[in-house]
Amino acid sequence: MSERTLVLVKPDGVERGLIGEVISRIERKGLTVAALELREVERSIAEEHYAEHKEKPFFGELLEFITSGPVVAMIVEGPRAITAFRQLAGGTDPVEKATPGTLRGDFALETQFNLVHGSDSPESAERELKLWFPDR
Numbered sequence: 001m002s003e004r005t006l007v008l009v010k011p012d013g014v015e016r017g018l019i020g021e022v023i024s025r026i027e028r029k030g031l032t033v034a035a036l037e038l039r040e041v042e043r044s045i046a047e048e049h050y051a052e053h054k055e056k057p058f059f060g061e062l063l064e065f066i067t068s069g070p071v072v073a074m075i076v077e078g079p080r081a082i083t084a085f086r087q088l089a090g091g092t093d094p095v096e097k098a099t100p101g102t103l104r105g106d107f108a109l110e111t112q113f114n115l116v117h118g119s120d121s122p123e124s125a126e127r128e129l130k131l132w133f134p135d136r
């Protein structure tokens with residue numbers, strides 16, 4: 001059964017020229033990019049996207065960062081796409097959790113600047129896709 005997930009290439013990934021690398025790994029895995037948009041992130045979208053982190057000490061920094069430059073937002077589709085992409089991304093902390101061979105393990109050093117986002121559950125995917133791609 002096919003599933004859809006929201007993938008973001010965060011501002012660090014766009015600035016470092018890693019959009020192609022992210023898309024390439026998604027496609028090589030066998031997943032499909034069903035929609036793709038380079039866009040500036042409105043503060044209201046960022047706040048809603050990261051609502052679960054509202055009380056965290058890094059919430060302010062996180063909003064600053066995600067709105068600091070364009071991101072690439074994608075709908076990625078395929079069998080078990082949510083888990084499949086999270087495996088490609090690697091753990092949130094790119095040094096302690098993400099292993100070499102994953103996007104974060106290969107290209108990131110700091111938790112805040114961890115290159116990509118992928119929905120973490122079917123419920124998050126549904127909520128995030130509605131927020132980022134309301135017409136799709």
Ligand code: CMP
Binds near residue numbers: 058112
């Ligand atoms: P993401 O998986 O997109 O979702 C939450 C984000 O918060 C996470 O990636 C990181 O970018 C950020 N984050 C998580 N923990 C920290 C932290 N300790 N300091 C700064 N940013 C963090």
